[in-house]
Amino acid sequence: MAIQIQDTQTGQKREFTPIREGEVSMYVCGPTVYDFLHIGNFRGAIFFNVVRNWFEKRGFKVTYVYNYTDIDDKIINRANNEGVSPSEISEKYIKEFETDYANLKLTPQTHRPRVSEHVDTIIDLIQSLVDQDKAYTLNGDVYFNVENFSEYGKLSNKNIEDLRAGHRIGVDEGKKHPADFALWKGAKEGEPSWDSPFGPGRPGWHIECSAMSKALLGEQIDIHGGGLDLVFPHHENEIAQSEGASGKTYVNYWMHNNMLEFGNQKMSKSLGNVLTGRSFLTEYNGEILKYMMLQNHYRSTIDFSEAQIGHTIQNLARFYSALALADSLAGKGSLAPVPESFEKMLSEAEEAIEKSMDDDFNTAEFLAHLFGVVREFNKLCRKPGKVTDAMVAVAETFSAWVRKQGLVLALFQEPAAEFLRTLDDMLLAKKDLKRADIDQLVQDRATARAEKNWAKADEVRDKLAEIGILVQDSAEGSTWEVEKG
Numbered sequence: 001m002a003i004q005i006q007d008t009q010t011g012q013k014r015e016f017t018p019i020r021e022g023e024v025s026m027y028v029c030g031p032t033v034y035d036f037l038h039i040g041n042f043r044g045a046i047f048f049n050v051v052r053n054w055f056e057k058r059g060f061k062v063t064y065v066y067n068y069t070d071i072d073d074k075i076i077n078r079a080n081n082e083g084v085s086p087s088e089i090s091e092k093y094i095k096e097f098e099t100d101y102a103n104l105k106l107t108p109q110t111h112r113p114r115v116s117e118h119v120d121t122i123i124d125l126i127q128s129l130v131d132q133d134k135a136y137t138l139n140g141d142v143y144f145n146v147e148n149f150s151e152y153g154k155l156s157n158k159n160i161e162d163l164r165a166g167h168r169i170g171v172d173e174g175k176k177h178p179a180d181f182a183l184w185k186g187a188k189e190g191e192p193s194w195d196s197p198f199g200p201g202r203p204g205w206h207i208e209c210s211a212m213s214k215a216l217l218g219e220q221i222d223i224h225g226g227g228l229d230l231v232f233p234h235h236e237n238e239i240a241q242s243e244g245a246s247g248k249t250y251v252n253y254w255m256h257n258n259m260l261e262f263g264n265q266k267m268s269k270s271l272g273n274v275l276t277g278r279s280f281l282t283e284y285n286g287e288i289l290k291y292m293m294l295q296n297h298y299r300s301t302i303d304f305s306e307a308q309i310g311h312t313i314q315n316l317a318r319f320y321s322a323l324a325l326a327d328s329l330a331g332k333g334s335l336a337p338v339p340e341s342f343e344k345m346l347s348e349a350e351e352a353i354e355k356s357m358d359d360d361f362n363t364a365e366f367l368a369h370l371f372g373v374v375r376e377f378n379k380l381c382r383k384p385g386k387v388t389d390a391m392v393a394v395a396e397t398f399s400a401w402v403r404k405q406g407l408v409l410a411l412f413q414e415p416a417a418e419f420l421r422t423l424d425d426m427l428l429a430k431k432d433l434k435r436a437d438i439d440q441l442v443q444d445r446a447t448a449r450a451e452k453n454w455a456k457a458d459e460v461r462d463k464l465a466e467i468g469i470l471v472q473d474s475a476e477g478s479t480w481e482v483e484k485g
Contacts, residue, residue, distance in 0.1 A: 001358045004056065004225070008231060009155050009255035013181045013360055016253065019223055022056045024062045025217045028111070029209060029226040032069040034078045036276040037100065039289075039304070040227070040260045047257050047292045047363075047412075048225050049106045053408045063225070066109040066214050067209060067396050070116050070204055074192050086192055089118070100277050102284040106410050111216050115208045122198045122203045123210040125245055126183045131197075134244040138174045140186025140199045144206075146179045147204065149240045155254060158234035169231040181237055183207045206237035209251075214242065224251040228258050273329055275304075285422060290411055294363040314484040315367075317423055319402070321481075322374045324418035325382060326399040333392035342380065342394050346401055349373050353405065361407065364394060370405060372414050373398070420481065427482040433466060438469055442480050445471065 003016040018024055028048045031037050045066075052064045070090035094114075101108075115122075126142055128133035135144050144308040146152045146160055153159055163179040182204035186192035193200040203211075213221060219242070226235065235254065262275075280289055292312045296302050302402035348367050356365035377398045381391045406412030414422075428435060441460055448456035464471055468483040 001355060003055075003358045004360055004361045005253045005255060005385055008249075008256050010375075014253065016222075018060070019220055021250065022060060022231045024052075024060045024223065025221040026052065026062060026223040026225065026238045027065045027208050027209070027213045027217060027475065028109075028224070029230055030068050031093075031097060031171055032072045032340075033097065034072065034074040035089045035093060036278045037093075037355065037402045039275045039277045039280055039466055042100075042104070042225055042277045042289060043260060043293050043298075043302070044225065045101065045106065045292050046104065046258050047298045047361075048255075050363060050409055051225070051255070051409070052109075053107070054361060057408055058358075062110070063217060063299075065111045065213065066111065068097075068112060068296060068414060069092070069208060069242060070114045071192065071208070072205065080190060090114075090116075097248065100281060103281055103423060104290060104410070105413065113212045113216060115203060115212070118208070118212050118215055119194050119203065121215045122207055123184075123194075125211045125214065125241065126203075127197060127234065129183065129241065132244065134240075135183055136176065137198055140201060141182055142184035142198050143175060143180040144183055144237065144244070146181075146240065147177050147178055149244045151243070152179075152240050153236065155239055157235045157266065171347065174264070181206060181233065182446055183241070186197045186349070206234055208239055209234070210245075211242040211401070213238075214223045219246040219248050219250070221251055221386060223253045223255060225255040225257070228256045231256060232372050236451070255298075258301045260302050260304045263303075287316060287411065287414060287419065290318055290409070293369075294409055294411070295365050295367055297360075297362055299360075302362075310484075315371075315485045317420065317481075318368070319374060319412055320414070320416045320419050320423075322377055322382075323412065324420055325400055326377070326395040327416050329381060329387060329392050329395035330399065331392070331396075332387050333389035336389035338389060338393045339380075342376070342397070345376055348398070357408070367410065370402065373402065379411045423484070424482045427468075427484070431477050431482075435468060438480060441469075442471060442478055 004013045007014050024302070026048070028044060031041050048066075052062045055062050069286070071086070075086045075089050079089045082089070098389065106287050126135060128130050130137070130142065133145070134148050135142055135145075137143075138227065146163075153163075160177065160179055162175060182194065183206075184198050185201050185204055186198075187200040189204070191202065193202055213224075224235065224238075231254075239250050277289070280335075288309065292304070292308065295312065295315070302308070349372060352369045353366050356362040356369065379399075380394050384471065402412055425435065428438070441464055445457050445460035445464070447464045448454075448460065461471055464480070469480050471478055
């Protein structure tokens with residue numbers, strides 16, 4: 001089955017056909033670097049990492065560009081407020097983002113261009129638009145002339161006459177159409193500026209991505225991604241600029257991930273419900289964030305609530321509990337063949353994963369198929385009694401298979417026992433409990449059991465259950481974990 005992509009422009013799933021055989025060119029809009037990134041920005045970073053990984057698994061060579069907007073009003077305003085240069089602000093928050101990205105253990109993109117590195121390319125692109133009467137100068141600024149690009153609105157399905165009438169479109173004195181947008185902003189005191197044929201100034205937001213994409217990927221690219229909130233005006237304006245200059249189709253497939261919601265409200269600073277990625281990673285864990293973002297289809301909204309975080313922790317614990325069991329069984333038996341039924345099940349699961357991912361990168365189904373394998377493994381290996389050679393063979397095969405599949409998602413690569421302990425410590429902290437105290441209670445219960453003081457043993461077990469601690473007994477002793485359901 002060929003890879004199918006839901007294309008925003010056509011509103012349909014389309015079979016992926018690359019511009020160059022065996023290669024994928026992909027541009028994804030990255031952050032404006034004036035603060036720690038809000039958690040919604042990480043949905044695109046996490047999801048499009050999966051897209052790149054899947055294409056590579058399917059044999060494509062991927063060139064993936066993810067930009068930094070380091071020239072912007074927000075950066076300038078913050079720099080002025082803090083009494084530093086805009087470049088100091090952007091440099092600081094690029095480093096902070098890259099720290100968070102590394103903590104998420106995502107593969108770095110092929111290119112991470114900065115707008116400030118491509119100002120000459122931006123100026124050349126603007127000049128091309130002016131020369132073709134697609135743009136005009138006005139009081140030191142340069143504006144794109146939307147009326148001279150007949151297909152304006154084709155991505156967002158907006159009509160320029162509706163935009164003319166719309167009260168939300170500001171009408172600057174002298175603009176030919178209220179939807180005309182700035183390509184170049186004339187220099188102002190206290191702002192960085194560059195010399196240009198249009199006078200000193202700086203680039204507008206939209207032209208930046210068109211120029212960086214052209215510089216690194218050429219005039220035509222396979223895939224352009226970003227958040228759904230970028231469809232209009234940003235991506236619509238990118239099309240106008242790029243196609244207005246080249247006369248060629250700019251992007252063959254537009255992909256947009258949906259938004260995060262908090263209690264069914266879209267995350268926004270005006271609502272005061274913005275959570276930074278850094279604060280989440282500090283309180284929780286990168287594995288939790290990645291799983292939360294991928295357990296829903298990328299075109300669906302995500303309800304980012306405490307309940308959903310708890311559900312995610314529970315699901316991750318099931319995966320890692322199975323991996324920890326597999327690790328504990330590995331190497332304990334003699335060489336034995338893996339049961340044919342288990343090998344057949346893994347093969348069928350892998351085929352199902354491929355079908356789901358080829359169908360517009362359905363990560364939710366991907367995880368569901370993995371869960372099916374976990375359930376089967378638990379049936380075969382999570383049982384009392386003697387460890388058999390067949391159980392060991394299944395465990396070793398299971399562990400290697402899950403971790404191999406997880407590479408695409410950047411999940412399930414942590415040392416299993418250590419990660420389970422991390423989850424437990426995180427949950428203990430939320431309950432204001434200490435590991436040493438739990439260990440002592442479990443030891444008290446073990447002592448009571450050894451002394452055949454069953455009443456005391458049951459009393460301690462009930463006390464542990466009341467505070468959400470589950471105890472598991474085996475021939476090798478008792479272990480405990482924090483309840484995650």
